[in-house]
Amino acid sequence: MEDEHVHIIINLLGKSLAGKITPGEQKDLDKLIREYSLEELVADLGDERYVMQHLRKYTKYDVKDGFQDFLNVVGETLPEKKTKIKWIYWCSVASVLLFVLGFWFFYHVENPKGDEIRGERKDRLENMESVRLFLADREEMVLEAGYDEKHLNSLGIFLSVGPRVLDYTRVRGRDSLIGEHTLVVPKGCLYKVILSDGTRVTLNADSRMRFPAVLGSSCRKVYLEGEAYFDVKRDENAPFFVEGRNFSVRVLGTTFNVMDYKDEEQSQVTLLSGSVEMCMKDTVVRLSPGKQAVLEKGKFVGQRLVDPLPYVSWLEDKFCFESERLENVLRKLSRWYDIVIECEQDEVNDIYFTGYIPNDIGLKEVLQLLEETADIKFFERDDKMLVRCVKN
Template identity: 30%
Template structure:
């Protein structure tokens, strides 16, 4: 059992440390706590970060954290076995920094188990998995549990490993044969094409590609989302075909998002240069720029933080003032859940922050519920979203 000192003194000491009002005795007590474990020291450093405090203070200004936090505690009491907290520090509503210290403290040390243990065991994060369809129609299920193996196809050896597949081809073969890599909801996978280009496929995505590039260009066909790290070859441009639009590159890194159930096709350039085209329109992108193809068929360009559109391949959900409806589309594909909106107004709630893709769904709900007046009701793999 944690001592009462942990629950009552440390949040107050953290707020005083930020304000620079610690007495010598309090400073020694805080230092002793910091020296007890690396986790304590990490927590101290994060809460002394000015940008972090400012961000949290803005959240305080937008929502009633005190009521929200108490509601979460009550919900936790209903849904799971609760570790008792003997005393909650009394906080004056007008004192922002001590309030932040307590909220952040409990948010970090007491991970609020907002979803029942039964639900947490049902809705798990996605994983490394895909289906490989060879040119002759043969299929092979791929995943992180698959042992290393070698598939022999006419003109190519396909190396299958637990994190992805790669192609070693016979350059003398001139016949163009296509394979297809399908990544289901709740999956992600990577592939190294015959030219050395690496493609990271996100959930619910499909890539059709030649076993060996034999023509004037290197053309692949994508639906869904993928990040491309293209090997440079000026004589053979690399083209990503999304049906009603395409991206043409020589050698670069970029993300393409082209889901059938979304209104926009997005191409985000990380480095190099690409030409995005749709019909007779085209734009040439520079690093940090994004091409947006809307339902009207016109192309717009905008400057973006590329991390927000590529963090998924690093195992992170990253959002900045993103609408909840858009966030839940991303989350639903990864956790393979169905979303139902009981209050349409909740679609317009915005969120800024990062979450780990390999956390269980309960962690995602915990973070999203604490940012406003949104409530998630979970029934098996169906998620009902409503106003609190």
């Protein structure tokens, strides 16, 4: 099964269950279900009790082993006419569908007041630290609702109406704009900026980017701490560089994601389109679309073929976990909800999760979902959350 079909099926099933699918989308979903002989699996996943019963069993295992256990438990076998389909994709389909639909039942059945949950999330964000912009003369600007934009506009910097986007495409040659600016995005939100050359950058939570207010005509360079998605405006006369802590990414015009948080064991550069060169000490690696370069503790460990979509799911306000250790899951939650979450026991870290969770719901609901899908329990102590294993 093609990667894009996996995600299309997941999204369309979610819309179908929520009653928001269009006739055209339903037709596409029915066609994909028939094409990959998923009728029986999808029918079973539409049973709330079935999903919640087997979801707990599945999340104790890694993707391949977990899906085999899933098949053994429910007595399913792979359709004979589809034996040529790669096993890994069947694992991906079943595991992600199971998790996503399990979440759907939790969110829509167990928590019918979904709007209230989203409202709680919105209120919390409004009270969080604001996005800040530091100009070259060290003047600090707080970019929040109600901020007087006249000063920004006088410099040629504009904030778009609706989703907040910082636009530098009309900057003027004023003294305060000569040099580098720094955009600081706090935990719990995303922010977009259009650089002077038209390159679009989306910064993830707890990230900062230093960049020239007016990019050079022969070299364009920005400095990143955290995570960002880049859609680089092509200019063959001016290569674009993203500088991380231990690497540099060189591009002409392409789309890619850079993840380089200080508290993560790995740094990752994931290419969606075009071509990039990743330069490290004594090593230069060229990536093609669908490839990801990985560093551990500042050292290059290799490149691998990946499905890029999960690595940019944060752009669509989703957490995406693909056979991910609990400690990594908790780091992402901590970064978004701005709270310390720690494991009381080492064995907790050996639990793996796979699936999508929207990040616009309350932390309490997310943790409750994780408790429903594994033998773990969260509790609060001294302004932080702790997690431990529980045996049923």
